[in-house]
Amino acid sequence: MSRYMLVMRDSAEAYEASQQVDFTEIIAAMGAYNEALEAAGVLVASEGLSDPSETVVIDFSSADPVATDGPYGEVHELFNGFWVIETATKEEAVAWGKRCPLGPGSKLEVRRFGDASDLELDND
């Protein structure tokens, strides 16, 4: 069993499209998706992030970290939320990802969590 993060990335196109859809519809579809994940016993955590205009980016390039308002660089895709799921295989994680009720312009990145087996460290 491995843990995967489904990272939600939305483009401006997805944001525009979401403005056209009834917000309660989106909430209901996401609610049903979360319930399905929960009912299957695979959901570990999920969170949505607030409006990107509130973002602060901290850059470590200079000696002292520099904090700047607004999202990072010239972003075309914004990280807007995530799910953490625990599944038997990558294929199963991908199958769950495909069921996410997202539309054109949205992408979902499926990332496996690193675990002890990835580290060649002594366990003592």
Added chain:
Amino acid sequence: MTHQDTASTAGIARTVDAVWRIEGAKVVATVARMTGDLALAEDLAQEAVAEALEQWPTTGVPRNAAAWLTAVAKRRAIDAFRRRERLDARHEAIARDLDESAEDVWEPIADDGLRLLFTACHPVLSREAQVALTLRVVAGLSSDEIARLFLVPTSTMQQRIVRAKRTLTEARVPFEVPDHTEWAARLQSVLKVVYLVFTEGYSATSGEQWVRRELADEALRLGRLVSALVPHEPEARALVALMEIQSSRFAARVDAAGNPVLLGDQDRRRWDRNAVARGRAALAEVDRLGRGRGPYALQAAIAECHAIAPSVDETDWEQIVVLYEALGRLAPNPVVDLNRAVAVSMARSAAEALEIVDGLVARGELAGSHLVPSVRGELLARMERTQEARGELLTAASLARNERERAVLEAKAAGLS
């Protein structure tokens, strides 16, 4: 279709496995509700999977794979009934349903899921059979995967599942949720199956490894699934809390060589704080349900005491003693008494704890288990009765079935001076 979906037959097999893990229970439950027979439904669903493996490499994976599998299984059901010349009104109804089965499958399935769970854990089955069937039909594992988890040959596990299905058919077990007179006992049975899978993973009774994480992870997933099916049952939620908190210690429970590291010696920085937090949140939900704490909730509360303590010495052992006393009253059990004795030895004195253990010995409880001599040995060592302690630890080592555990006990005995 993406490249990945159609890349190879092996790719298709993995995709079918994934679909089965997600949808298998739903497919079996839907067919079982229509045929009234879980064993038959499982056979038919397997035939549908075999057909998927044949067809999907050329046709691609259907958009609604669960509906496809269900439709195929239902069609097979009708063929089977026709062969038996038993096509009555009910079976004609199944035939009519076929046309509608390609519809969306996001509809609630809680009742079907419950029927499936309770039937797989039906008391007519042995505990071993309940475990096998639950992992097969509820958790969607293949016989091969279950066999690997329990370290038995695949053929053994297949036979176990076949026999379990035959038992259900012969006993004419209906595909139903128990009524209120049976509910509590039947739910207990379900939870016991889940916890049994977990404990076998958490401290394996046999084999070379002491901890088998995959098995415990399956149990946790199954526990979450069960809890979602019966959201108002505090003990189902409590079991999730217990398993989450216990599983937080996995990384610290074995050393690099695979030897068990006992609670007192564990590096607590290696405990998974997220798992602890999830477990504590689940326990808080149990309390919010306002129906008191049952045996699993009390065990979760004990696990919580350890999880939040910075060290053995800073653990609230008095609280743990109280929780074990409550647990012993609710569900009398010699293992609970033994654990209470350990807590008493920490909270008060080894001598007081030894009285509890000697009481167990006098009543002949846990005879033949390595647990009693192992705890007695520890207590005697702390009381500096070294000679007796060594004897007890060696007795414990000779009784331990897990090789790793035996080695630890032998080392302990050798270390006494």
